Amino acid sequence: MNERRISQECLETMEFSKYFPIWNQLTPQQREMIAAKVTLQAVKKGTILHNDTDCTGLLLVKSGQLRTFILSNEGREVTIYRLFDRDLCLFSAPCVLHSIQFDIIVTAEKDTELWTIPADIYRQLMEQSAPVANYTNEIMASRFSEVMWLVEQVMWHSMDKRVAAFLLEEAAIAGTDCLHITHENIANHLGTHREVVTRMLRYFQNEGTVKLTRGIVELTNREKLAVLAGK
Amino acid sequence: MNERRISQECLETMEFSKYFPIWNQLTPQQREMIAAKVTLQAVKKGTILHNDTDCTGLLLVKSGQLRTFILSNEGREVTIYRLFDRDLCLFSAPCVLHSIQFDIIVTAEKDTELWTIPADIYRQLMEQSAPVANYTNEIMASRFSEVMWLVEQVMWHSMDKRVAAFLLEEAAIAGTDCLHITHENIANHLGTHREVVTRMLRYFQNEGTVKLTRGIVELTNREKLAVLAGK
Numbered sequence: 001m002n003e004r005r006i007s008q009e010c011l012e013t014m015e016f017s018k019y020f021p022i023w024n025q026l027t028p029q030q031r032e033m034i035a036a037k038v039t040l041q042a043v044k045k046g047t048i049l050h051n052d053t054d055c056t057g058l059l060l061v062k063s064g065q066l067r068t069f070i071l072s073n074e075g076r077e078v079t080i081y082r083l084f085d086r087d088l089c090l091f092s093a094p095c096v097l098h099s100i101q102f103d104i105i106v107t108a109e110k111d112t113e114l115w116t117i118p119a120d121i122y123r124q125l126m127e128q129s130a131p132v133a134n135y136t137n138e139i140m141a142s143r144f145s146e147v148m149w150l151v152e153q154v155m156w157h158s159m160d161k162r163v164a165a166f167l168l169e170e171a172a173i174a175g176t177d178c179l180h181i182t183h184e185n186i187a188n189h190l191g192t193h194r195e196v197v198t199r200m201l202r203y204f205q206n207e208g209t210v211k212l213t214r215g216i217v218e219l220t221n222r223e224k225l226a227v228l229a230g231k
Numbered sequence: 232m233n234e235r236r237i238s239q240e241c242l243e244t245m246e247f248s249k250y251f252p253i254w255n256q257l258t259p260q261q262r263e264m265i266a267a268k269v270t271l272q273a274v275k276k277g278t279i280l281h282n283d284t285d286c287t288g289l290l291l292v293k294s295g296q297l298r299t300f301i302l303s304n305e306g307r308e309v310t311i312y313r314l315f316d317r318d319l320c321l322f323s324a325p326c327v328l329h330s331i332q333f334d335i336i337v338t339a340e341k342d343t344e345l346w347t348i349p350a351d352i353y354r355q356l357m358e359q360s361a362p363v364a365n366y367t368n369e370i371m372a373s374r375f376s377e378v379m380w381l382v383e384q385v386m387w388h389s390m391d392k393r394v395a396a397f398l399l400e401e402a403a404i405a406g407t408d409c410l411h412i413t414h415e416n417i418a419n420h421l422g423t424h425r426e427v428v429t430r431m432l433r434y435f436q437n438e439g440t441v442k443l444t445r446g447i448v449e450l451t452n453r454e455k456l457a458v459l460a461g462k
Binding site: 070072073074076078080097098099100101102126127128129130132133134136137138139140141142143144145147148149150151152154155156191 | 301303304305307309311328329330331332333357358359360361363364365367368369370371372373374375376378379380381382383385386387422
């Protein structure tokens with residue numbers, strides 16, 4: 001009878017390969033290189049995963065949700081983009097590319113399982129492999145598009161439109177119209193002050209588009225909210 | 232006696248190779264592929280080089296100055312980044328990467344000489360060559376850093392700081408304290424209204440940091456302007 005047991009390491013590699021979309025385009029040697037170095041971890045909601053100019057490594061989400069944001073000198077936050085299952089966070093490894101000249105903070109918005117790919121391993125792969133380099137290009141272009149969307153929102157849209165768009169996006173992400181979120185949280189996503197959000201939400205409540213209770217914003221009229229968001 | 236004349240095409244290729252920093256990392260076949268297809272042109276200040284979702288191609292500046300900006304539905308502009316000698320514009324060829332989901336407009340801010348690299352040729356090179364793909368990554372990361380700077384400016388800085396920073400940047404680019412620029416131009420760079428800029432400049436003039444004459448903004452106190460810009 002053959003020995004059929006698979007080692008734990010081998011199992012983990014098999015799993016990682018399903019989440020790393022260009023696995024099949026790596027050479028056996030490159031696969032070994034990355035498999036030997038990635039680490040899987042489970043973190044609780046609220047964990048700060050990256051918070052400085054250091055090279056934490058690339059974060060690949062297995063399940064859960066991450067948020068990246070920037071911080072002003074006065075401590076104000078604004079969300080840059082979110083990461084969901086199978087998304088890769090590049091900017092937690094700024095040393096991978098010389099031209100990355102900004103810092104983001106990455107936190108877990110939900111309990112999250114993720115792999116960390118060490119920056120030096122990833123950089124070696126990028127240098128060797130056109131598929132890895134082009135995958136990186138696609139990821140960066142995708143994040144770039146999200147940031148350009150943010151620029152347009154901030155430049156051209158008033159705060160009422162932005163709050164309405166944010167609530168609709170949150171409902172889509174959470175899959176429910178009942179959002180467990182504080183006014184402070186919303187302000188931190190949008191880069192504004194809590195008071196501004198509270199004023200806006202009260203206006204929305206008077207218009208019948210949301211219902212406010214402690215720690216909860218319930219969307220009661222999506223259509224009207226979509227009109228407000230200018231969609 | 233040997234024939235020493237070099238063909239015009241050969242001369243142009245030699246020139247292009249000096250401006251394309253990874254030329255030496257291309258195979259002879261790849262060099263031929265790109266050399267046969269790039270076109271050099273001279274355009275006047277004010278020429279619109281790219282203005283839609285089409286794939287104009289990648290623009291490599293030989294000499295001059297380009298400006299990329301986005302436009303709101305109401306016709307307001309905001310500068311995204313500028314391109315100088317040896318800079319490559321990627322986003323004038325959005326079809327090169329699937330994930331580029333935004334449109335920019337590219338115009339010549341000065342009389343400019345530039346090469347256009349057809350998007351399909353560049354995409355083929357990227358797919359084949361890790362050096363080309365990684366060069367593209369560096370360019371995108373560099374533009375990403377500029378856009379993140381813009382986000383920080385717009386999110387955290389008041390308009391007086393932004394106008395002061397813009398004037399200092401312009402003086403650095405132009406190499407003079409005497410800027411030939413209208414209030415409308417400044418507003419279009421910063422995504423605001425002319426009236427806002429005029430009000431700001433008059434305040435600066437009262438503070439003794441600039442002197443205004445028709446079509447000219449002269450910086451008369453850089454140090455004070457730098458303090459205003461928060462530098």
